[in-house]
Amino acid sequence: AQKITQTQPGMFVQEKEAVTLDCTYDTSDPSYGLFWYKQPSSGEMIFLIYQGSYDQQNATEGRYSLNFQKARKSANLVISASQLGDSAMYFCAMRIPGAQKLVFGQGTRLTINP
Amino acid sequence: DSGVTQTPKHLITATGQRVTLRCSPRSGDLSVYWYQQSLDQGLQFLIQYYNGEERAKGNILERFSAQQFPDLHSELNLSSLELGDSALYFCASSGGLAVPYEQYFGPGTRLTVT
Numbered sequence: 001a002q003k004i005t006q007t008q009p010g011m012f013v014q015e016k017e018a019v020t021l022d023c024t025y026d027t028s029d030p031s032y033g034l035f036w037y038k039q040p041s042s043g044e045m046i047f048l049i050y051q052g053s054y055d056q057q058n059a060t061e062g063r064y065s066l067n068f069q070k071a072r073k074s075a076n077l078v079i080s081a082s083q084l085g086d087s088a089m090y091f092c093a094m095r096i097p098g099a100q101k102l103v104f105g106q107g108t109r110l111t112i113n114p
Numbered sequence: 115d116s117g118v119t120q121t122p123k124h125l126i127t128a129t130g131q132r133v134t135l136r137c138s139p140r141s142g143d144l145s146v147y148w149y150q151q152s153l154d155q156g157l158q159f160l161i162q163y164y165n166g167e168e169r170a171k172g173n174i175l176e177r178f179s180a181q182q183f184p185d186l187h188s189e190l191n192l193s194s195l196e197l198g199d200s201a202l203y204f205c206a207s208s209g210g211l212a213v214p215y216e217q218y219f220g221p222g223t224r225l226t227v228t
Contacts, residue, residue: 037219043202045219047116091157095217100170101147101159102206102217 002027004092006105013082014113020067021077021108023092032096034075036066039089039107048090051075079110087112117141118220120205126226132193135223137205139186145169145208146188147217148180152201163188195227 003026013019025034036048051059051066059066067076079086089109093102117140127133139146148160150173159172163182174180177195182188192199202224206217 035216043224044116044221045204045206047216047218050216093157100145100162101172102149102157103159104157106156 002029002032002094002096002099002103004094004103004105006092006108008108009106010109010111012111012113015084016081019079019082019086019110021079021090021092021110023075023077023105025073025075025092025094027073027094027096029096032094034066034068035093035095035102036064036075036077037091037093038086039091041088045091049077082112084112084114086110116218116220118205118207118218120203120220120223122223123221124224124226126228127195128228129195129197131195131227132191133195133225135190135192135203135205135225137188137190137207137220139188139205139207140218143207143209143218144186146182146186147206147208148174148188148190149204149206149219150201151204151222152198157204160190192225197227200225200227 005024032053034051038046049061049064051068063080065078089107091107092105119138121136144165147162151157160174162170180190202222204222205220208217
């Protein structure tokens with residue numbers, strides 16, 4: 001069965017520092033997609049970044065990048081130059097083609113301190 | 115704004131009652147997904163529809179049902195409500211079965227069962 005593990009329940013970071021949120025995954029399918037979502041206190045789920053299992057390059061979207069290490073089955077999210085508005089829950093998720101659904105980790109609560 | 119709309123935003127009802135949650139996907143998206151987010155279970159996939167047909171089922175209780183209409187909006191019906199059904203219910207949409215895998219989430223409906 002597919003599984004996502006986020007081992008950091010909470011993280012505290014100083015503003016302007018870079019932060020890495022850990023995510024490891026488990027699947028036997030060779031084809032899969034990995035996602036990161038942000039959930040601020042208001043509750044909505046905001047799509048941040050996507051990495052396909054066959055993508056050669058690590059995905060980047062503005063200040064977000066995904067450190068994809070396929071052999072280690074990890075897909076860590078890196079946020080550069082953190083801002084106060086980055087304080088939120090962050091979820092790593094995996095999608096298996098054909099299965100359609102997203103499997104989510106338990107999330108990491110990130111707090112950016114001024 | 116993801117382009118996915120959900121109504122109502124909040125819903126408070128009593129045990130044993132029935133409610134209907136509504137979702138309108140992004141323009142052009144054929145797939146609709148329903149997820150439940152609760153404190154003890156995290157984010158769980160409930161069900162997926164593609165162009166009016168049920169495509170995948172997850173941890174959806176028999177008391178719950180969903181449908182997708184010809185105009186592609188979807189409704190999630192929850193009946194015989196229990197206290198444990200209190201949760202944030204998300205609808206997400208994506209472009210289709212074989213297209214980019216991003217799922218864009220609506221703002222959610224917060225259901226409180228008293």
